Amino acid sequence: MNPYISVFEDNKVLKERMIHLENEIISLQKTNERQLKEITNLKEANSELKENIEARNEENVSEIIDYFHSCSSIRKTAFEYGMEMAELYESIIRWSCDCNCVIKEADDYKECRIEVIGRREYDEELEKNMTNEELAFRERHLEADEVYKIIYDYNESTNLSLYKIADRYELKINYLFKLLKENKLIENETDANGYHNFYEEHMGSGCEWDGETELGLIET
Numbered sequence: 001m002n003p004y005i006s007v008f009e010d011n012k013v014l015k016e017r018m019i020h021l022e023n024e025i026i027s028l029q030k031t032n033e034r035q036l037k038e039i040t041n042l043k044e045a046n047s048e049l050k051e052n053i054e055a056r057n058e059e060n061v062s063e064i065i066d067y068f069h070s071c072s073s074i075r076k077t078a079f080e081y082g083m084e085m086a087e088l089y090e091s092i093i094r095w096s097c098d099c100n101c102v103i104k105e106a107d108d109y110k111e112c113r114i115e116v117i118g119r120r121e122y123d124e125e126l127e128k129n130m131t132n133e134e135l136a137f138r139e140r141h142l143e144a145d146e147v148y149k150i151i152y153d154y155n156e157s158t159n160l161s162l163y164k165i166a167d168r169y170e171l172k173i174n175y176l177f178k179l180l181k182e183n184k185l186i187e188n189e190t191d192a193n194g195y196h197n198f199y200e201e202h203m204g205s206g207c208e209w210d211g212e213t214e215l216g217l218i219e220t
Contacts, residue, residue, distance in 0.1 A: 153165050
């Protein structure tokens with residue numbers, strides 16, 4: 001067989017494959033353009049809807065506040081008026097002339113406040129009122145059986161967040177991260193199970209993890 005013919009045929013096959021791939025790329029690009037346009041339109045529609053809801057809510061402040069007083073719940077009121085909990089939380093304070101006396105009446109005030117401001121700020125407030133003994137206990141030397149239980153909860157309890165584990169054993173959150181690293185369960189803090197959700201719980205409502213940022217919890 002003529003080697004030149006073989007090479008020619010091989011090149012022909014490769015060229016046809018290359019053209020096919022190029023056509024697929026063009027097709028995908030067109031699909032992506034349509035999808036991006038659809039996403040943009042949906043975002044604009046969602047933004048317009050949100051603005052309409054906000055405008056309506058501003059017009060019905062007294063109605064919203066009355067409903068809030070009747071149910072004593074930030075979450076229930078937010079659901080009733082199509083608002084995000086954090087949005088309503090901040091709005092009630094603003095409607096009350098930047099005073100939190102009204103919102104404190106809610107039965108779910110504490111849990112909503114923690115969600116809005118984040119555990120970092122909330123825990124810092126708590127620790128200011130702790131004794132030296134209480135603070136030391138949250139970073140105490142752990143016995144082997146206690147370490148085993150913590151590791152078991154971390155590995156096996158999918159319903160337990162990092163903060164729930166820390167709270168269960170009365171540990172500072174950075175101490176839990178150090179414990180995980182010392183026992184080779186993580187190398188970097190971002191390796192921890194559920195770190196994406198942890199980040200928002202730590203930093204507060206609306207703070208989304210970018211997939212890279214670390215908070216320095218192992219080093220502190």
